[in-house]
Amino acid sequence: MSLSACGAGAQTSTGSAEKLAAAPSADRLAGICPKTVVLQIDWEPEAEHGPLYNLVGPGYTVDTDKKRVTGPLVIDGQDTGVKIEVRAGGSAIGYQSVASQMYVDKSITLGTVTTDDAIVAAAKQPVTAVAALMKKSPQMLMWDPKTHPDWKTIADIGKSDVKVVTSEGATYAELLVDKGLINKGQIDTSYDGSPSRFVSDPAIAMQGFATAEPYIYEHEINSWGKPVKYQLLSDVGYSVYPEAISVRSGELTKLSPCLKKLVPIIQKSTADYAADPGRALDLVNDLVTQYNTGWVYSKNTGVYAAEEMVKLGVLGNEADGSVGGFDMARVKSSLTTFKPLITSSGATVPAALTADKLATNQFIDTSIGMKTS
Template identity: 70%
Template sequence: MPIPARRVAIASVSSAIALVAVAACGGGSSTASSASTGSADKLTAAPAAQRLSGVCPKTVVVQADWEPEAEHGPLYNLVGPGYTVDSQHKRVTGPLVIDGKDTGVKIQIRAGGSAIGYQSVASQMYVDKSITLGMVTTDAAIAAAAKQPVTAVEALMKKSPQVLMWDPATHPDWKTVADIGKSNAKIVYVDGSTYGAMLVAKGLIKKSQLDGSYDGAPARFVADPSIAQQGFATAEPYIYQHEVTAWKKPVKYQLLSDVGYNVYPESLSVRSGEVKQLSPCLKKLVPIFQQSAVDFAGAPSSTVGLITGLVKKYNDSWVYSQGTGEFAAKQMVKLGILGNEADGSIGSFDMKRVASALATFTPLIAQSGAKIPAGLTAADLATDEFIDTSIGMK
């Protein structure tokens, strides 16, 4: 997968199937540098219900699926003062804090993408057992289930921000993905992404329209606005209008979650065989994740500042502005990407929807060559066991 100028599809079948063992990112020399905005020594202890010392690892390690971005805001929101940044390995470590109070353990968030050689998060979790949780989208979990099974314990987002986008001036008649399918326009996307096969299977687009050459850069779209292109509702609409100097105008799009891409994106997942072992920790930790999501949705700016600061310190090909992050945080709430499930809680799973995603994507992933375990169930992929149903956005 090429290094993108913008995030490309992470949960593609091609990357999820490529379960190549590589050396773990842990160990070796570090170029950690202090990037604290305060002292951890001044933190007040969290109440007993939120104290994680003794039940969780001393450092809760979370493997992200991509570089720092606002979609991961509920996690970065937990990083307290006194944190350190390891620019070499692209990770941040600090006190795990909720509502300004110290839970007694640290959190370490590791970047994905180039930091793990663009391999799948599930694969990295089995290469490096120091990882406590990883961000794994439902279709990627299905693809990994035979060799690297993971179980989601909290939904980082309620639905996917993935979209197909187009130029409204060139295509004023397009309102939906189905309208794109009625044309012969090329749809530029990352080859192997499961939603492409899904859209073809549903008859919404034609297979001949798919062009798997998307590399994340805006040049193709700017040069040829007759195409449709993959993107994220949380990024491209802002970036193209405000930051792509050769464009500087609106784009239109439709969320793929509206047309059957019903996965839970980037769900916080553990190795399936460790659910029982981690249960005492997860019973306290998952509600903290939930509360952090509520807190981030209500006041995202400082966390977005942390995210953009990390991007600068990591100093790789990834570029992410405060404006993009602020837009993403608001857009997630506006579009229901970050929000409550039907039960009124945030971070929970609709298990019927997980089962539906399993039924939809299993044959599509199998067609691409992945071996899917016989009898794989929704309960293997996700659990609500640790969700506090009283925590939700008001």
């Protein structure tokens, strides 16, 4: 894609928003939502955020300094009348949590916050999820099948004394210990995202995403170049909604007229992305290149991830056939499970916190779902 300069730190795609048809009145957001809906993502551009990048229409502008993309907010190729700005997380926000960033910068309309992170934030930075970006977490623990041919599940890892390399503060690690699946002495919180530890010591188990590492390790890490095995954490009780699309809880009522129209548009975008992720993946690839943060994410990895999200049920309909909604029993279960784990670590969780403060289905259109074969 050829690009033309547009001021310091910004570039513009060659597409033109002027050619966009106006969306029908049901999908028109002008005068109801902010003129620019600002969406804070938790990490660098990747396929897991595809339903959100899918909302960015042609004629978008990329701010390479602040790591943001802004364009017309579109659905079905039509202009809703407002803009959307998707902001990268990770290094772009100093590795702060999205909830904390939402309270530092009140220009943010929505942010992606995982259920356990929302519980952690509830005391000082409460957020309420209004749509589920993904149905279940793609996080996993992986291992080398050649070194451990007898391992089939995470419980098998716990029967050994090998190190389990995770990120510091990972709530799911405490969950695995609490459930007796992993011994506390096995947890090694030195995970830094680099493959070098696993490649040099294939005896360990390590965290990762089932939508990325299996492909990357087999096809893109020359020093490895073979399959890995894994089990999803969602299979063993990590029942969170990952990176759920959330608002500051105190602004839920104020934003309700906007959310009533915007959330179904996000649902449609999710269903569209699951069926045809190509356009969103092109944008992800463009942003990875332009941001140039050192984040390595190939287009092939993105294609793999989008396919695996559907295959594994990471993207999927809830029991009522709709996409983007919450099983509130699961949200309640997550609160029951993680509250004591979080408080035992020294954090404060409000005694009055309930599942309906963490998530709501009030804006979900139950008629919108992914097509199933």
